[in-house]
Amino acid sequence: MTGASSERTGSQERRILLGRISGAFGIRGEAKLESWTEPRDAIFRYQPWILRDAQGNETEVRGVRGKLSGKFTVASFPHITDRDAIEAMRGTEIYVPRSALPPPSEGEYYWVDLEGLRVVTIEGVALGTVSHLFSTGANDVLVARDDERERMIPFVQPQYVTSVDFDAGVVTVDWDPDF
Template sequence: MTGDSTERTGSRERRILLGRISGAFGIKGEAKLESWTEPRSAIFRYQPWILRDAQGNEREVRGVRGKESGKYTVATFPDVTDRDAIEAMRGTEIYAPRSALPPPSEGEYYWVDLEGLRVVTVDGTPLGTVSHLFATGANDVLVARDDERERMIPFVQPQYVVSVDFDGGVVTVDWDPDF
């Protein structure tokens, strides 16, 4: 499963990046969203939202409603009623607390849950920790970083990713440490 994250710091819970406000839709204060949930309209299930603008300012919002409308996901914010206010929010990222999402199905993972786990080869060679993951057209890619380098490992189970052990905090991979 996809999703970027923000680490837990202080009292802040881990977060999942769900999407971004991409502009205004119509003249009544509706917003077009880029939603990275599947289906796109599932973004509305995971509230409250934490909105973070380009300057890093954050605010929490509840009660956002919306729907899919053709190629767009359209949202109505409870405190926004005009197009100019939505245009000012363009580029704002939409996060939700990790706890707002349901547990993943067997064999599926939220990327945020993998970040920070140690990565070792099947023979025990450490490759660093999971920095992040990203999607490609063919498969997802796990990025393991240590002090010296970054390795990109296709997240293909069980060919390259042999196991994920949350209790032990480790991802075991079948990967050449020199690659």
């Protein structure tokens, strides 16, 4: 499974949040990134980027190049060669259109594609909808919410998650509704 959060605005295609600019790197206008792709430098494969600053202003950027440098993911933006310009971008979020991502492999899912699906038990008991997923390190966890409660279900196939049916919009789980 691949983690990333998403959003959809108006009639626009769903966007995937892949990272954030965390500051300047060096003096030539390179940026340090927080990248949530795996591996971290895979973020450069998915373009164009839609950069959203803290005020909600958006800019589309193509041709961003980058590399790993120790513990940092470093990006070079076209036409930016000034450290101060990058520092002004600190906190800017990096989105890509969902269509920029390749199709997942058989039996794998992008978290964003699961969000909003109905969750039902193998007995047909409704548990709500997929709110989000998160990783614990040991395994991923699906969070199903309804009006009354939130359930955290390990995303372990086929033990707990028995099927995902995108056509029907349903994730079926082998889970006690009272748990």
